[in-house]
Amino acid sequence: MSTVLGTLDHVLLMAPGPSPVAPNVLQAMSLPTLGHLDPDCIKVMDALQDQLRAVCKTENAVTFPISGTGSAGMETSFVNLIEPGDAVLVVNNGVFSSRMVEVASRLGAEVDVVESPWGTPVKIEDVKAQLAKKHYKILAVVHAETSTGVNNPVAEIGELVKGSDTLYLVDSVAGLGGVDVQVDNWGIDAFYSGSQKCLSVPPGLAPASFSEAAMDAMSKRKNKVPNWYLDVSLIRKYWEGSPRVYHHTAPINMYYGLHQALDNLLTEGLDAAFARHKAMHQRLVDGLSDMGFSLYVKEGAAPQVNLFVPPAGVDANALRGCLREKHKIEVAGGLGALAGKVLRVGVMGEGARPEAIDKLLTAIRTCISK
Amino acid sequence: MSTVLGTLDHVLLMAPGPSPVAPNVLQAMSLPTLGHLDPDCIKVMDALQDQLRAVCKTENAVTFPISGTGSAGMETSFVNLIEPGDAVLVVNNGVFSSRMVEVASRLGAEVDVVESPWGTPVKIEDVKAQLAKKHYKILAVVHAETSTGVNNPVAEIGELVKGSDTLYLVDSVAGLGGVDVQVDNWGIDAFYSGSQKCLSVPPGLAPASFSEAAMDAMSKRKNKVPNWYLDVSLIRKYWEGSPRVYHHTAPINMYYGLHQALDNLLTEGLDAAFARHKAMHQRLVDGLSDMGFSLYVKEGAAPQVNLFVPPAGVDANALRGCLREKHKIEVAGGLGALAGKVLRVGVMGEGARPEAIDKLLTAIRTCISK
Known part of the structure; x- marks a missing residue:
């Protein structure tokens, strides 16, 4: 053979x-595997959570990498928050916001869109006008559109729903680490990124963070999340629980790589x-x-x-x-x-x-x- | 820092x-990352599919690793096959078959169980008796129960539904590579494993395989799969399509590791x-x-x-x-x-x-x- x-x-x-991966990140990925409840594995997980909070500029307790690619981050954010019939507004100006429409629709959400042509950022007033027409459970925006090269004005859009009970969901798969992201200041309730863009880790992890309001909405669901693998209420018990409660086996070698890459980033500043x-x-x-x-x-x-x-x-x-x-x-x-x-x-x-x-x-x- | x-x-x-990972597998994981549509990435994917078919003893066209851990394999198998109200029979004698009940129930299936005490394999006659009582869309069994140390008689149970329209779903997360698995001969329609058990790859991939009958059932769904990330009809276009259709970014460094580990296994025999x-x-x-x-x-x-x-x-x-x-x-x-x-x-x-x-x-x- x-x-x-x-x-x-x-x-x-x-x-x-x-994106290219730094040699020390590739090297980190080849360190010996550890068990998912080993004290040294938990040491890595704790460090990762602190690093992710720093990079995402958040105090959210529920901040960890989802065990899948950036699209798994999208799936996680929607499936934990949507119940059939929920109204969702998606700012749609590229491939990845179109994917949001598809993901949310499959979960039974009633999805409206505010569109702007590919290659132009969405207009704040268009979003504002639509929010005035109808009450939405979730407002969803893609920060950096990999398909068009546009960064949407995520901070300004967030202002429109601050103080309301509309949850603000932001995809920054292609932004985090390369441009500023301020999860807390921008009022983001559900956030996810991907390891393989500006963080320069191989694909396979989706750093995510959820606000208290998002966790509260999850706790008030009428039905269980129709996705056991990505159920945040279960996964958080593994990341935060004392003792840690096994959910699924942690992809620890990917954690090593992410940990090293986040250290590279935070050391640079x-x-x-x-x-x-x-x-x-x-x-x-x-x-x-x-x-x-x-x-x-x-x-x-x-x-x-x-x-x-x-x-x-x-x-x-x-x-x-x-x-x-x-x-x-x-x-x-x-x-x-x-x-x-x-x-x-x-x-x-x-x-x-x-x-x-x-x-x-x-x-x-x-x-x-x- | x-x-x-x-x-x-x-x-x-x-x-x-x-399980312990061979040095050449860890080394493979630290090879430079490739783009998900790069011809060399596709070379790795094609080789992986051939290797997996050999290890699973199947001719199934739809045979590839799911981008998640073994539990993502479970989620994939059920979410693609179940629509609300479908009848599912789970052979339940451990933690992982209990997880099957939970996963399938969350997706709206009507789940019945045939139980046997932890630590004893299920009795064929019990399964047979339950199958005679009611028609099931899916019969689901865990091959190797990590919680109890039992290998269930997967081949014999499969005989009970051969020739019927009941789909046979088998979890061999803890079996594949360590004990015999014969996907085709045993009449398995939906199969998944995990990278981190007898295949000795770090956790993060779930090798899976689906028969023609399973693919046919998916194509006859009334509604789209309520999980975009794990939709097999979309993922297969990436693994088999000509040209390949992008779905999500392939966790290529994990593929390197799996490819090397499967080569180690097939070289040994x-x-x-x-x-x-x-x-x-x-x-x-x-x-x-x-x-x-x-x-x-x-x-x-x-x-x-x-x-x-x-x-x-x-x-x-x-x-x-x-x-x-x-x-x-x-x-x-x-x-x-x-x-x-x-x-x-x-x-x-x-x-x-x-x-x-x-x-x-x-x-x-x-x-x-x-």
């Missing part, structure tokens, strides 16, 4: 996720990391502008997710192929109506470094100069 | 999961691995019998999950504490009514080796001789 592992390319990950993402975004925009590329998003452009329209004569898909085949660099293509028309470039975590940006710029220059 | 990673003990994992588990179980039983321990299970004892009643004067919990604190060895305690009364010892994957068994026996001898 033999594996394919020796034949794999080492690819520079410059798509908007997964959040503000320094955000400034680095911004500076590297600018370095990329400047370099590509020189080659005739233009940024697709005109307002609210996310530093960590960048959509570029190529100059005339440059085929986006052919360029992606050249980058992957000749230079072992991954960038992404456009989704939906943008397929074939744009490049999507991540400036995320360990990819938001001068060496990575410059390597990408040089490779693009070579590919298009032929 | 600093991490707790440097302070963690290296523990010999002799509880019934997680399944029959050799099963024989090794059996021989190591006997080595453990012989060694502990000499010290006055007795096997809790009298009939249908699983070689990979071993419950021992300590001799008079030996406190099970104190012994566990001594093993972990003085010898850095983890074994588990009893669950439920067996709490404090038994030791649960795993003989799983890389733990089913003479060095591991002998190290444990020596440590137990030292602990109880004081």
Whole structure:
């Protein structure tokens, strides 16, 4: 027998996720596995919770990584809060907010949407107008749209439901660690992210946090959560209980990686990391502008997710192929109506470094100069 | 800042999961991350599917690891097959079959149970009698009960529903790789396992397989699966589609580990691995019998999950504490009514080796001789 592992390319990950992983994070993941109730495992879990609270800027007791990818974070947030017939308002301007509509609808929610065109941030007044028309149990927004390169104004939207009994649900899968997130100050009740974007951990965990109001809403459910695996009321007993109550076996090697990556981030400092993402975004925009590329998003452009329209004569898909085949660099293509028309470039975590940006710029220059 | 990673003990994992992980598997997990649509990622996925079909002895097209732990495998199997009001029969003789009852009930199934006392395999005639009374959409059995140390007669139970339209659902979280599993020959329609037991991969993946009949039942659902993250009809498009359709971001570093571990297993040969588990179980039983321990299970004892009643004067919990604190060895305690009364010892994957068994026996001898 033999594996394919020796034949794999080492690819520079410059798509908007997964992002490059630091060597010490990969190394952490290969530490010996521990049992899910071992005192040393609990030491890792406690440290992780403290780190996540710091990165999410929250005091929420219920703050831990869900054992699944970012989409499991979305599923967890909705399935714990929705009962059939509940009214949910989704701010919809991209693939991931459309996914929210699908997830919530499958759970029996009555979902309304406030839409804005792909590539433009939602207008606060549109959300406000819809909230005035109807009472919603949940207002849901995607912070950073991986599909369009827009950061929605999450803080401002949150102001609209502060003090009300509408729960504020925010997806920052592609934001956390690269741009500011303030779970408590922004009044976020249900929050989730993903490990493989600006946190620069391999995919597989979804850091999440729930406010007292969210936990209160869960405790008042008429029926049990129709998803045992993602039932937050059970999972919290494992993360916080004294003694810890076994729920499912902790994916401990992924915890090691997340723990190391969060340490890297907090050691650098959040503000320094955000400034680095911004500076590297600018370095990329400047370099590509020189080659005739233009940024697709005109307002609210996310530093960590960048959509570029190529100059005339440059085929986006052919360029992606050249980058992957000749230079072992991954960038992404456009989704939906943008397929074939744009490049999507991540400036995320360990990819938001001068060496990575410059390597990408040089490779693009070579590919298009032929 | 600093991490707790440097302070963690290296523990010999002799509880019934997680089990020790081979060095080449840990090393595989630290290979550079790849994008979820990268051709090299797809190469790993294709290889994984072939390996899983070989280990599960199935030709099922829909055979892949679910992105979550073994419990996510359980959730996936039930949520894709159950619609509210469906009749489900669960063979209940342990913690994990009780969990099946809970999972299926939350999804709106009408659940009946055939019970047998903990520590004894279910009686075929009891299942047969219940099947004669009522028509069930699903018959669900846990192959290897981690809580009791019993392997249920999965092949024989499957005969009862062969040729009928009742779907046969089998949990072999604690069996696959350590004892024989024959998904096709045994007529299993929905199957799942876990990475962290006899496959000796860190926790985080649930290998699963679904028959044509199961896929057909899913395609005839009246309503969409109320769980977007675990919807098999969507996930299969990512694993089999041409082109691959993105669903959620693949936990690729976990795939590396599973791929390497399955290669280790298939290189040894399944029959050799099963024989090794059996021989190591006997080595453990012989060694502990000499010290006055007795096997809790009298009939249908699983070689990979071993419950021992300590001799008079030996406190099970104190012994566990001594093993972990003085010898850095983890074994588990009893669950439920067996709490404090038994030791649960795993003989799983890389733990089913003479060095591991002998190290444990020596440590137990030292602990109880004081």
